[in-house]
Amino acid sequence: MSNELTSPENEVTGHDVAPADAPAVSAPGTAGLAGFLGSGLGRNLGLIIALLLLCAVGFATAGDRFASADNVLTILRLGSVIGVVSIGMTFVICGGGIDLSVGAIVALSSVWATTLATQTMAENVHWVVMVFTAIAVGAGCGLINGVLVAYGRVAPFIATLAMLAGARGLAEIIAQRRTQIIRDRDFITFFGGDVLGIPVLVIIFVLVSVFGWVLLNRTTFGRRTLAIGGNAEAARLAGIQVRRQTAMLYILLGIACGIAAVMIMARTTTGTSTHGQLYELDAIAAVVIGGTLLSGGRGTIVGTVLGVLIFTTLTNVFTLNNLDTSTQAVAKGVIIIAAVLLQQRVAERHRSSG
């Protein structure tokens, strides 16, 4: 090796980075608070602390009304529906996309699954028909989004904005702006019930979260999703079928919306075109607060779950203190900005220390 050559000073060479026998675990940025907060565990710990603080505030202001088992189950039940959507949203955002149409898809799925025709068929066969219908409608909408984004090269923002308008409009047409009551008592009993004291809705959220975690962290699907979000061109030139993978992410989120529709149908015993209002904002906020990069490439299911819980708890605490929804909206806005600013700081600190 020609060391006497005018070797550029700032370029780190393979020779002088570290002794060859340096321990492999000496990853950069582990030192210091910023590095810790930048690591997966540290970031989640920050969210847990935020959640605990929120609970403390809830207990201090509302006392036993907050800390009762009933209230905790209420929080969880509330969070479950938006939680399932947020898990799906985590995948789309990890893959470098965004979906604004989730609320509209939930509404359309709930309406389609509760039409007279569907309910009649469900009576003749089984209430599972309604579940299948909701999920199929969600998957179909997701497919349209995915094809437009991946193959039609429409910007995700635009494609899903169109779906937002279109799906809710279609829901209104089908339902004729009427609220469709679910007549099947077995459906309500099943999804509205408990298993060992835990609401079925919460169990569904837990199952979806576990499934999402495994899918993102332990499978080729998840790895490819992160690779596409991190550098789509590199993924393409590594032989990954970027377009197909991207389309699948939107379909996955569509299915999550279908499941969420079933859950909201069970909770309200109705299907209506007004279900899922502003779900897109709540889901994106939960994902971003959870620590998933909006630009893609890095994401965490645990963070998303914590983000959902923080948001739902916040709503609960506000409601218990008789603060109106407008105040809640302002507080949510502030929290989103604070979380993102903090996240950026940590990311920058992490980068410069690396």
Next chain:
Amino acid sequence: MSAQGRANGSPLLHMTGVVKRFPGVVALGGVDLEVRSGEVHCLLGQNGAGKSTLIKVLAGVHTPDEGHILWNGTEVTFPHPQAAMEHGIATMYQELDLVEGLTVAENIFLGHELSRFGFPRRRATQERAQELLTQLGHPGISPTTEVGGLSAANQQIVSMARALSRDVRLIIMDEPSAVLDSAEVDQLFDVVRELTSAGVAVVYISHRLDEIREIGDRVTVLKDGATVATGLDAKSTPTAELITLMTGRSIEYVFPTREAPDTAATPLLSVEDLGRDGEFHDVSFDVRPGEIVGIAGLVGAGRSEVLETIFGARRAERGRVRVGGTVVPPGSVAKAVAAGIGLAPEERKSQALVLEHSVGDNISLASLPAFSRAGWIDRGAERASSESYASSLEVRPRGVDREMRTLSGGNQQKIVLARWLQRGSRVLLLDEPTRGVDVGARSEIYTLIRTLSEDGCAVVVVSSEIPEVLGLADRVLVMADGAVLHQGPAAELDEHRVLDIILRGEAA
């Protein structure tokens, strides 16, 4: 050709000892340049000789670290582009810097809009634009059309009209003829002659020696960021002398020695009459196992496009690619990868690596199915394999948990190679394998490439650095303007001869 005003022109621009350093590189290490009013002064030099940096210093984009710039005899500095423009220096960049969504007239006056009380004077702008276009011999270009809809040649004209829209004393043209056909080049030269007869100086950059002979007055040759000759007569200086001045770069190349490959073996990679409109045509070559084929040529010759087409990242319009005798379906990276082809692309960071992810994840990106059953990744097996490839390629620092971006250029390149080796690729396409790799780590990459080929891989290497291609490859293709001008054993070529083939633009 009008010669008045040239012969005894006093220097309009006089640069002495200009030095520009970037972190880790000295881009300009002492450039002298003297340009007179009314002359066409040509800049010659290989890729990386410092021409682009020099232009940017003149345009006020880069501020030099040392040296003096005299403008009409007075010392000046150009701290920002506006300052250079105010002195009457206009630049036509190679990558056109027009705003596609704006009209021709709006582009021409971008940055110095004709306005009254902040409102654009649309009519006056259009009239003035029309005058400029007419002066350039293109009254047909409408000032109200959007630039995005114009041909490359017409965009070039708009770019020139923009340069002339100011009170200009010196125009820098960076390879203006690259996008033009011969009739358009003639037109360009008419404009240049008109300008110089009016006393405007032109700094003209081109790799085509015939153009320099036709339009140029004097030549300055750059090599390794320094002036090696200045004030040469553009008409009479022998080609051989110019080439000699450009070659023999001071970078030292250390190549491992090796045995000649088995020329009787069946080719592993066969490229037959490959072509894409406007990029390259009739490219044919074979690579045998254990053989390294190099493609030499200047930036823009179509080399990277050839590699990307073989790899399926661009769809072949003509011809075909075979690996081990089987035709690889065109236009599909996945199928090319499945056929055993791997590409280390030119822009490593943007095209090959996910910088925020771990080294291990980057290595295994192309091989995930090999480590998974029903989509479930066996992380132990994945990790063990990636670690073994990283350590056999001597990636430093060791370990696969680091974030990708913390590795140096040379080690990042090793990760890209490790990816394809893990995938089992037998055909490796390496585009500028040592770009961004410092001198010390280069020979390591060279040795690695040699080892891979000795292990039976078919390797194709593209590089702008001619000595690198000659030192690494067994056989060399010389490309210019999308055509293969020469194909033959590396041993029969030297840098001088390759440059000669490229600059003359014909098979010698």
